[in-house]
Amino acid sequence: MRARRFLTAAASGAAIALAVTACSGPVTDGDASDTGATAAADAFLDTYVDGGRVVRTDQGGDTVSEGQAYGLLLAVVADDEARFDEIWDWTTDNLQRDDLLLAWRWENGAVVDDEPASDADLDAARALVLAGDAFGRDDLSADGLALGDALLEEMTATTDLGRILLPGTWATTSPHAYNPSYASPAAYAVLADASGDERWDELAEGSRAATEALLDANALPTNWATVATDGSVAIAGAADGTGEPGFGYDAARAPIRYAESCDAADAELAATMATAFPGDDVLPAELDSGSGAVTTDQHPVAYAARAAAYAAAGRTDDAGADLGRMRDTAARTPTYYGDAWNALAEAMLTDDALAGCPPLGPSSSSATGASSSSSAGAFQDPVPAEAASDAVPVHVSIPAIGLESDLIGLGRGADGWIEAPADYNDVGWYEDGVVPGEVGPAVIAAHVDSPTAPAIFHNLPQLRPGDTVSVSRSDGSVAEFVVTSMQSVKKHGFPTESIYAPVPTPELRLVTCGGPISSETGLYEDNIVVTAIAA
Structure with a gap:
């Protein structure tokens, strides 16, 4: 039997989408879809939310409007509609005033400070509008706009500097x-x-x-x-x-x-x-x-x-x-x-879940070095610039997740798919692309799970910005990288142009599977892509 295919080809030409497609098997001990922002949001919600109330456990067990707003924002990040509703319901039942603004502090079953705080109201309004869009809920959008309008009316002032x-x-x-x-x-x-x-x-x-x-x-x-x-x-x-x-x-x-x-x-x-x-x-x-x-x-x-x-x-x-x-x-x-x-x-x-422009996010030029002039709509091959040497990568080390592995070469089959290692505990590099350490986005990929157990890239989603990756090469040199971002993307509609666009410095893309498993194919529906730049 041929090796599993896990990097897809584009629909036409030799350009490749480089999306991990196979990686079948159960989600075991940790979900590969938990990127840094999602995992941190889930952890906060699990620890501090009790029946919709965000509890300041280290400050006497009270609740403030700021905390409720933080909970709403983080429920959006976690894509948790049920928890969002729970937090907003508690907020409207216990903190929302007749003018729609939120009373600042609640303790022992009652509001103890009725004054609103504008940072909380602003964050809550933002969260409600975002949730309305994310969950397809006009009621949440309307609540957010109404809260925002109350804030504009009562908690802004015009000065010579502006509003x-x-x-x-x-x-x-x-x-x-x-x-x-x-x-x-x-x-x-x-x-x-x-x-x-x-x-x-x-x-x-x-x-x-x-x-x-x-x-x-x-x-x-x-x-x-x-x-x-x-x-x-x-x-x-x-x-x-x-x-x-x-x-x-x-x-x-x-x-x-x-x-x-x-x-x-x-x-x-x-x-x-x-x-x-x-x-x-x-x-x-x-x-x-x-x-x-x-x-x-x-x-x-x-x-x-x-x-x-x-x-x-x-x-x-x-x-x-x-x-x-x-x-x-x-x-x-x-x-x-x-x-x-x-x-x-x-x-x-x-992460862009809150509709900002994160400076360390996947689309940031400061994080990825990606060119803003690449042509829209065209898949970009990770084509190498002229190599500085004939060295090839032989070993990868990722201390933060305890990974040490020799590297094998990954090519493309006659059908246009890049072949994955036959062994679930092998790590490969795409040898028709950029050599790690040379200018451009090099690709290293492996399985996240096997049909029976976690595979070698199972802990890849635990990487965080600042973690390091070292790639040893056949000439004795070592290419050092530092992680800047992680994203979860759908395999169908994989954003090849933004992830593999030409860049002016050495970069690395660590790729594996993640997200939910399709009931039809038994395969993961998403990819986890970690971006690292030259240290």
């Missing part, structure tokens, strides 16, 4: 209390597209102007600030405008929210923050206005913030390393807020 987002209904008097981390350009864009209301665009422009002014005053955003009607701004340490300004648990969200924006001007603001952070591996959770440490504590959101700034600035290796530190910190000291931003940063920076 700004007020932190609450209590901040209507100039100078307005202003929290830089509440502004969410990606949320504004989602709601603008869904509603057609020009005030969302005004809010995006005004928020950007306010953030620019604040960054002129201080290299990093501060937890709080004030913005007057005449457009003057001042950094502050507290919502009332007093106290020592600093960068902490609130402000850390600002670079993340700006880095995920699809507007280049917003992403550029996140990038300007990159040089303001201390460059040490260990990053304190709180910094003073001069970026000096004010605590020895570490927190996932601080590492996520620096990763966002680095990613926006094109420093993908540094960003990946900080995402690794974020995850390690969250695992070492689990907290509601830390785990929330561990999951949200994964989604906002590496």
